[in-house]
Amino acid sequence: MNTSLRFEPGAPHRRALAFVARCTGSAMLSSLAAGALGLGHPVWAVVSALVVSQDTAVDTRQAFVWRVAATAIGLLVAVVVGSVIPDPAPNRSLQLAIAVTVCAVIARRWPGLRVSMWTAPIVLMTTIPENGVLRAAVERGSEVLLGAMIATVLHLALDRALHIRGATRQNLPST
Structure with a gap:
């Protein structure tokens, strides 16, 4: 029997x-x-859950913190830009350019906040004019935070259930 194909329980x-x-x-x-x-848009809950899921609990918690911070920045930038620049179609490109520029400047200094560069455009592009950018920001933020918290x-x-403790990226198997 080929033992390389057997599952042997272990950490x-x-x-x-x-x-x-x-x-x-x-x-x-x-x-x-x-x-x-x-x-x-439940897809953002799913994407957020997968973005936050990391190899270790420490890395997952760190990804969660950065995800929340980046989402908050992206939401804030989208609300400000969407409130200052009217929403009709010709202005959409201008909104996106300004929002991504602001978020990119922030992300250049703090790379963990790069998700803000896609959060702001997602909010702006899913805004329904009758409902306003604030409502879109609350909805997208809720979706992202829900997925991140679940993950x-x-x-x-x-x-805890599998009794996996103390693993770090350095001592994980390369498989």
């Missing part, structure tokens, strides 16, 4: 299984939760 296998389960579970739960809450909680819960 590296539990870590790999936990990562796959977290990503899959986070995507599914985020989609279901966003749908149940009636959020308009972070699921990561911690699965690591």
Whole structure:
């Protein structure tokens, strides 16, 4: 029997299984939760859950913090730009140019905030003029934060359930 194909329980296998389960579970739960809450674009909950999911609990928590900060900046920039520059179609490119410029300046200094560069355009491009940019920002922010929270909680819960502790990127298997 070829032993290289056998599954042998241990921390590296539990870590790999936990990562796959977290990503899959986070995507599914985020989609279901966003749908149940009636959020308009559940895809952002799913994307956010997958962006936040990392190999270790420490990395996931760090990704969550940066994701929340970057989302807040992108939302703020979108609301300011969308409020100052009217929304009719000819101005959309101007809105995007200004919003991305502001977020890129911030992200150049703090690379962990690069997600703000796509958050602001997403808000501006999903704004329905009758509802306004603030409503779009609240909705997109809710979707992103929902997915990020689900992924972070699921990561911690699965690591505890599988008794995975103290793993760092340096001592993870290369498989």
